[in-house]
Amino acid sequence: MDRPIYIREAAELVTLAGSSERPLTGAKMGELNTIEDGSVWIEDGIIQAVDRDAVIREKYGSRLEDAREVDARGRLVTPGLVDPHTHLVFAGSREAEFDMRLKGRSYMDIMAAGGGIHATTRATQHASKEQLIEESTRRLDRFLLQGVTTLEAKSGYGLSLMHELKQLEAAQELDGQHPIDLVSTFMGAHAIPVDRREQPDRFVDEVIHEMIPEVARRKLAEFNDVFCEKGVFTPEQSRRILEAGLEHGLLPKIHADEIEPYGGAELAASLNAVSADHLLKVSDEGIAAMAEAGVIAVLLPGTAFFLMTDTADGRRLIDAGVPVALSTDCNPGSSPTVSLSLMMNLGCLRMGMTPAEVLTAVTINAAHAIRRADRIGSLEVGKQADLVIHDVADHRGLQYHFGSNHTHTVIKKGTVVVEAGSRIHHP
Numbered sequence: 053m054d055r056p057i058y059i060r061e062a063a064e065l066v067t068l069a070g071s072s073e074r075p076l077t078g079a080k081m082g083e084l085n086t087i088e089d090g091s092v093w094i095e096d097g098i099i100q101a102v103d104r105d106a107v108i109r110e111k112y113g114s115r116l117e118d119a120r121e122v123d124a125r126g127r128l129v130t131p132g133l134v135d136p137h138t139h140l141v142f143a144g145s146r147e148a149e150f151d152m153r154l155k156g157r158s159y160m161d162i163m164a165a166g167g168g169i170h171a172t173t174r175a176t177q178h179a180s181k182e183q184l185i186e187e188s189t190r191r192l193d194r195f196l197l198q199g200v201t202t203l204e205a206k207s208g209y210g211l212s213l214m215h216e217l218k219q220l221e222a223a224q225e226l227d228g229q230h231p232i233d234l235v236s237t238f239m240g241a242h243a244i245p246v247d248r249r250e251q252p253d254r255f256v257d258e259v260i261h262e263m264i265p266e267v268a269r270r271k272l273a274e275f276n277d278v279f280c281e282k283g284v285f286t287p288e289q290s291r292r293i294l295e296a297g298l299e300h301g302l303l304p305k306i307h308a309d310e311i312e313p314y315g316g317a318e319l320a321a322s323l324n325a326v327s328a329d330h331l332l333k334v335s336d337e338g339i340a341a342m343a344e345a346g347v348i349a350v351l352l353p354g355t356a357f358f359l360m361t362d363t364a365d366g367r368r369l370i371d372a373g374v375p376v377a378l379s380t381d382c383n384p385g386s387s388p389t390v391s392l393s394l395m396m397n398l399g400c401l402r403m404g405m406t407p408a409e410v411l412t413a414v415t416i417n418a419a420h421a422i423r424r425a426d427r428i429g430s431l432e433v434g435k436q437a438d439l440v441i442h443d444v445a446d447h448r449g450l451q452y453h454f455g456s457n458h459t460h461t462v463i464k465k466g467t468v469v470v471e472a473g474s475r476i477h478h479p
């Protein structure tokens with residue numbers, strides 16, 4: 053049996069305890085439940101105790117010598133960070149499009165001309181599963197070094213049954229190989245393939261009748277996502293696809309109101325979707341409907357930053373009672389980043405969120421957005437021991453000192469996987 057781990061005496065220990073039932077909304081998003089001089093006791097990959105250091109020492113005094121002590125004095129300890137929206141598994145690069153965009157060509161225009169998602173689809177279709185795994189592992193390693201311990205990964209660069217399955221199988225193997233836990237989303241409805249544009253509904257039928265049943269049968273995904281956007285999938289097509297997913301046990305998520313207001317948030321609410329993501333152009337009605345239905349807003353500030361557009365209004369959503377999570381949207385074209393820490397900075401600097409709200413958005417609310425809040429997202433007895441020790445004294449320091457990676461130590465399921473900022477490889 054592994055030695056117990058004793059995380060010793062953090063200057064600030066953010067627990068987010070008591071929020072596993074439902075995502076935090078409104079003022080609650082700013083209540084982190086912190087412990088000063090807090091310590092954690094871990095055994096068998098599970099949190100056994102979270103308390104002030106004096107209480108932990110009293111309780112485990114006789115066993116302190118057996119335990120591996122991880123010194124957190126002077127540092128901040130938080131739950132492992134959760135990234136609830138990525139397009140992790142892909143091949144190729146779209147750097148050539150960067151020049152075009154900098155000269156004023158729009159993201160959707162490039163896509164309409166056969167680039168964008170279509171360019172990545174061509175590269176991904178040509179890649180072997182092994183190649184996808186190798187390229188994605190490099191990205192996962194960088195995520196881990198930034199304190200991300202769980203991440204959602206979408207398919208959507210296959211756009212045919214064979215290649216969608218290949219992407220999802222790659223994600224499944226990565227989940228088994230890498231310390232980061234992956235949660236898979238099927239996104240066959242990411243774009244209408246270039247050669248199917250004349251008959252979009254036939255492609256929708258293929259997604260509904262061929263892809264969804266097979267993905268569900270092979271248990272390759274838990275969620276089903278659609279790019280509901282003018283020029284991609286209409287709200288009606290999106291509804292059909294998401295309802296078909298539900299019939300096969302795949303829970304709905306939506307890329308909603310990213311480029312234009314299009315009724316995506318309203319659709320998400322009417323389906324009781326787990327999340328509606330992007331929301332740069334969400335309507336007042338859409339926000340009210342999401343708040344009423346409890347749909348989580350997964351906001352992706354890296355996309356607005358990289359596409360040089362206005363950001364989603366995090367403040368407005370929180371004030372309206374919508375639970376908010378933040379994510380990198382890691383993908384090759386609109387947000388080529390693995391830096392959740394930069395997203396946290398942007399959450400404060402561009403979205404009107406407080407440092408505490410931002411931390412909630414990348415821990416417990418992000419865990420809710422992938423239906424994992426019963427296991428991760430907070431530091432509570434009985435939860436999986438996923439923790440990060442940050443090289444700052446309190447949570448505001450994470451957001452204040454922007455552009456730096458403050459991750460010092462990462463513990464995944466009770467194993468130290470990053471120490472003093474470097475990856476530890478276990479045999």
Ligand SMILES: N=CN[C@@H](CCC(=O)O)C(=O)O
Binds near residue numbers: 169172383384387
């Ligand atoms: N907007 C649609 N899908 C992705 C971008 C995919 C890409 O450009 O490759 C997103 O979430 O931003």
